[in-house]
Amino acid sequence: MRLIIAIFLPFLLFFTIGRPLAGIICLILQLTLIGWLPAAIWAVYTLSQYNTDKKIAEAVGGSAGNRRN
Numbered sequence: 001m002r003l004i005i006a007i008f009l010p011f012l013l014f015f016t017i018g019r020p021l022a023g024i025i026c027l028i029l030q031l032t033l034i035g036w037l038p039a040a041i042w043a044v045y046t047l048s049q050y051n052t053d054k055k056i057a058e059a060v061g062g063s064a065g066n067r068r069n
Contacts, residue, residue, distance in 0.1 A: 002047055010036075010043035017050045 006013045011030055014023030026042065029035040 003044065006043035006047050007040050010039040013043045013047060017046070019046075022046070
């Protein structure tokens with residue numbers, strides 16, 4: 001679902017992942033027809049980084065919870 005948002009409404013993706021300042025900058029970029037393609041690419045790239053960061057946080061959080069001192 002977020003990938004579709006990233007392609008068609010790139011600025012909205014940034015608001016859904018908690019980066020409102022980037023969303024505003026992306027909206028300004030997207031307002032021009034030429035800037036829409038870079039905005040969409042930026043949003044898809046950011047979404048992939050967001051998903052990777054979530055997976056890393058889950059892996060670190062899950063392994064830290066299994067350790068006992």
